[in-house]
Amino acid sequence: MKTITDAKITYVLRQGDTPLILAQRLCAWCGHAPELEIDLALANIGLDLLGQARNFLGYAAQLAGPGYSEDRLAFGRDEREFRNLLLAEQPNGGFNDTLVRQFLLDAYHVLLHRELSRSKDSQLAAIAAKSLKEAEYHLRFSRGWMIRLGDGNEVSHQKIQQSLNDLWRFTAELFHADAVELELAELGIAVDPRQLQAPWQEMVNSTLQQATLALPAEPAFRHGGKQGQHSEHLGLMLAEMQFLQRAYPNCNW
Template structure:
């Protein structure tokens, strides 16, 4: 199926939220302590709600008898447009927390601009989401600083997680022709314009956490165009199993 540029852009936003939400569900019952378990679950629910809003709007734009469920459970790996960072494995708590923090900082910068979109529905979704992602950022930054300045082991784990995930951050600011065109129309946010705010937040937090910014590495991109790492396929297989096994199932 060929999507319109606005549908594709909306799917990019929704898929990143949905995939990250699915990742966070893996911590239910397994987090280091009950408070964190509940916090990660609530953040996951916020992201799921954001993903639903974007996917519902994408289905509305595209028509063709689509709905949020068909988009979530009926597309294959190459048809997903999420950022590569969102699909990375949970690993240990340090990996999950670092992934979350890097995306939280990006989401705050993104939604604070998207709420001024000329597309009223995108602006409305962003206006609701910005309140949620600001809380997400407070949570993840707080733990980033706490663990970075904690024990020698917690500091080492946080630095190692940062080093592993850093190569996926370049994609946060990579713009293709679709995004540039929609941004020029006042609809989308040009991701290149998010870098300064994101770096100011992230570099400040890393300094507070006594963590060192990794050396520049070859960045990985392609998620927004459907070119993913080996981790997305198994995630979708788990997420989509029931609908694939029992198509059109109604509860």
């Protein structure tokens, strides 16, 4: 039988794994972005997310007890042990794909951290409050580019719309609540993700309207990442991310 501590570890891992995987994706743009300003912005956002991941994974390690650390959790777990959202692990593709992925997650993270900063768990609340300040900046960046490119020329509009259509199916998981989240939400520790859907949809709809983009016709339906059921992309990314620690266990510089 799972205890409250077990449920909390699972929940905190979810909050840490998504920014960890997203940071890895964004930092792959370093030196490859379409212009220098975007290159620097994506790298900085990636570093912010890495900091958030360290805070959450460090707390998860503290809850798990002796022998655990943020490094072990980041580099020592297999694919099925990761609890990140499926949307975060989707490939970078072109800048349009990265931008849409970022915008959809930024809008979600602003709402999530705003609510989680009120958690009865003081450590979770503190991490979320710090993360919220960064998430609000991230959203200003991604939202601004969504509008700029969506309402730009015919080519930029078409590319952003296609990326939105392709990635939309993964947004269902953002609001899919399971027993872990519901139990902790009842205790005032976690956020019930279902309560975030309406304000997220309103935020997204407002942005799409300004960007002259259409809401995708296909309903969102994909989920499972929070339970360790991932797309084919995560394993390939982890093989690269974890290579050094796997090849030289416990190495340090």
